[in-house]
Amino acid sequence: MYGKHGILFEESYQQKLKTAFYYTDSDPYYGERLFFDNSGGSLRLKAAVNAKAESESLPDCPERSHSAALQLNRLVQDGTREIMSCVFGTEKGALMTELTASQTMFHMVEMVMENIPGTNAVVSVLEHPSSFDAAAYYCAKLGKELRVIPADPSTGAIDPDAAAALVDENTCLLSVMSASNVTGAIMDIPAIVKKARAKKPDLYILSDAVQHAPHQALDTEGLQVDGMNMAPYKFFGVRGCGFAWVSERMAQLPHRKLLAKDRKVFALGTPAPGNFAAMLAVLDYVCGIGAKFAESTDRRSLFRKGMERIHLQERALLHRLLEGTKENPGLRYIPGVSVYADGLPLERRDLIAAIGIAGMDVCDAVKAYEAKGVIVCDRSNRSMYAKRIVEALGLEGAIRVSPLHCHGTEDIDRFLRITAEIAAK
Secondary structure (H helix, E strand, O other): OOOHOOOOOOOOHHHHHHHHOOOOEEOOOOOOOOOOOOOOOOOHHHHHHHHHHHHHHOOOOOOOOHHHHHHHHHHHHHHHHHHHHHHHHHOOOOOOOOHHHHHHHHHHHHHHHHHOOOOEEEEEEEOOOHHHHHHHHHHHHHOEEEEEOOOOOOEOOOOOOHHOOOOOOOEEEOOOEEEEEOOOEEOOOHHHHHHHHOOOOOOOOEEEEOOOOOOOOOHHHOOOOOOOEEOOHOOOOOOOOEEEEOOOHHHHOOOOOOOOOOOOOOOOOOOOOOOOOOOHHHHHHHHHHHHHOOOOOOHHHHHHHHHHHHHHHHOOOOOOOHHHHOOOEOOOOOOOOEOOOOOOOOEEEOOEEEEEEEOOOHHHHHHHHHOEEEEOOOOOOOOOOOOOHHHHOOOOOEEEEEHHHOOOHHHHHHHHHHHHHHHHH
């Protein structure tokens, strides 16, 4: 299976990848089950969890000069370099670390809003609260206008012209997420940046890539944005840390820092080597996939090839999820099931489907799935995280279905059979 329908891994290789993660087919509380909630978190890579635990077990301070401390410091230095180069696709700018990706977004918005002249900020209605609320907070604090880009309900995406229409010479910030965490729609960030910068060439642009980073390689240099964040816990890694990249010019803006440190150092205390060790393990895993499909010794090239193959595997799984087979009709063809924001081609979508089942509240539907051994997520207008987003798409709520690249066609087929059973009741 190739091209617009993706490329499936060989079954034996897909099964091998599955064994690299904890609890892929069961958990210690429920037992056997499908975990299709990889947009609210992610299956945990065993190597990442173990690498963090090993580093955390050492009592040494990474800012000392003895052997164990130097090893911990190397994890921080190597991790910083490789996260920037591989994940964010650049060796320029600076890496920001916080306890969560949401904190990095608040920090980036604060830097722009408090230092760049302008009377308004522009955000999309689809933003995660960390970016939307940050912009709203600083607009209220600084007396600026908050302008909100509407969504296209048919695609679940933001139209570049609609974004550019709200930008003017007095706009200090534009924030548009890389991909929707409800529908999986991949935003046309290159077109948004081009059209927005045609209105204001020196505009500061941020993009929340938390949802998108585990599915495709990021390219901050090519996109010409000023800031982008990601969350290791959604990228097969661990909780308790968030990373963001900021451009050279953004790193020079006044921001919270230790006075003796360089402007590119955002850490306010001793770094946590375990968080970098865990992310390095994730990069090892992705590069390992890349090495199966390309001959290279360049770490960044292997990472990009690995992410390309992950995306093609997930595209193939999404095609099967939507279209199904003769034996198992896809979501588009199961009576009583609606697929929301289904208007984009597969190459413009991450492995997420937002669906509804006729006559069922989404929260009740999620419970019905759990009773049959499937973990999915409800995105309801009763949730502070989802209300603005689902209502922007003309919905009261949606069931978010998000497998991972290590899942196989048998997992998708099982989910389709269970969905048909639930919809038939």
